[in-house]
Amino acid sequence: MFLFGSAAKTRMVTPEDALPGRPQRQFELPAEHLVLGTLIEGPYPKGTESLYLGMGCFWGAEKKFWRIPGVYTTAVGYQGGITPNASYEEVCTGRTGHAENVLVVYDPSVVSTYDLLKVFWENHDPTQGYRQGNDVGTQYRSAVFWTNDEQADIVERTRASFDALIRERKYGEVTTEVGPADGLPFYFAEPYHQQYLYSHPNGYDCHSETGLKLPAL
Secondary structure, X not given: OOOOOHHHHHOOOOOOOOOOOOOOOOOOOOOEOOOOOOEOOOOOOOOOEEEEEEEOOHHHHHHHHHOOOOEEEEXXXXXXXXXXXXXXXXXXXXXXXXXXEEEEEEOOXXXXXXXXXXXXXXXXXXXXXXXXOOXXXXXXXXXXXXXXXXXXXXXXXXXXXXXXXXHHOOOOOOOOEEEEOOOOOOXXXXXXXXXXXXXXXXXXXXXXOXXXXXXXX
């Protein structure tokens, strides 16, 4: 039986207890990125690659990546769960299974996958399980979903090296969910979430950090 209330947010929902969702998106997504002026949903330029990253609350996480030279566009959304086209309110119940993730579309000839993952590992605490700082729930879990084999190799190697460093410093162990994005639809979040900290410069930006630096590969 699925537990409702605060306990529900720290336990992954089962398919039987997940909210049903809906077959289609319930809003119109803005065409252009508020900061970069690029297409949010594509089509993306030839040669770009996509990576999906979860670091807790996606507002602050997205800002960290749109500021990186070589990043074509970013967007926030829900991924890795069960409920199709979930709303933010539904995700917050803990009954969709989704993480708050950031889509990063980038030109690998300008910025490497390693460089993006360096920002990822160093700017949140990947040991916290279903939480990040004061934010508690499965939606705030650390996650990386790749879209090609080269990314997969770098994700796995950086995860292993950061985990070894964290264990050496007695911080616990990395709990980051990693895997292929294939089969894990990315549902774009509502328009007011996109580039939130650009529209609301003093908005909420919560991320824990370990203070550790990702070792070079």
